[in-house]
Amino acid sequence: MTEAQNIAELLFGPRDPEYQGPLRYNLDFRRVNLTTPVLPDIVEHQDVEWARQLLRAGTLPENPQSPLPDDIILIQDIVRDQLSGYVExxxxxxxxxxxLDFQGPRRxxxxxxxxxxxxxxxxEHCQAATPHGYAxxxxxxxxxxxxxYSMEQVALRLARHEYGWHYRERFYEMPLTTGMNYVRAVFELNSDWRTRNSTAHAAGEL
Known part of the structure; x- marks a missing residue:
């Protein structure tokens, strides 16, 4: 059994031998209590969904260097600022x-x-995505x-094994919450996070 299969069975239980398709959306992460911090959203959910629908309905810019709409750039900049908050x-x-969750024309x-x-x-990722109409x-x-690095490779193997539709490190139509569950689970099972977290709780730091 591969490393990805081992982690998948730990997370989701044994796979039904009759089942041949990828598991996509309703994955059961109740087997692992994920404790890594998740920062609260700064951008309102309805604003993100508005931006998603606008981007999904768009087309590849005629000029590959043309910018995204100002409102979309503002939302992207706020998300980037929020993600900087994860850096201790x-x-x-x-x-x-x-x-990272990117939305563009149709995908x-x-x-x-x-x-x-x-x-x-x-x-760098934003700079590469913008010319193709993604934010x-x-x-x-x-x-x-x-x-x-090694944890990234395990997360990629797990997602390829369980989810399927991807190009390199990009997984198409994978909800951000699903990707977060994959990566958070791999991180917590393959790092000293739980020891650090328990020590911090005991010291009253969290």
């Missing part, structure tokens, strides 16, 4: 897993990655660790 001030260059994708410079990496509408990042 005492460990600004620690490695972090991240999950959405959730992507996984890791970086020791989260704000710059997110800016960042949400995301999550893990607490810092020394090296998140």
């Amino acid at each position: 001030t005492d460990r600004p260059r620690a490695d972090r897993l991240y999950v 959405q994708y959730t992507m996984f990655g890791h970086s020791t410079d989260l704000p710059t990496r997110i800016a 960042l509408l949400g995301g999550w990042a893990s607490p810092g660790v020394d090296d998140a």
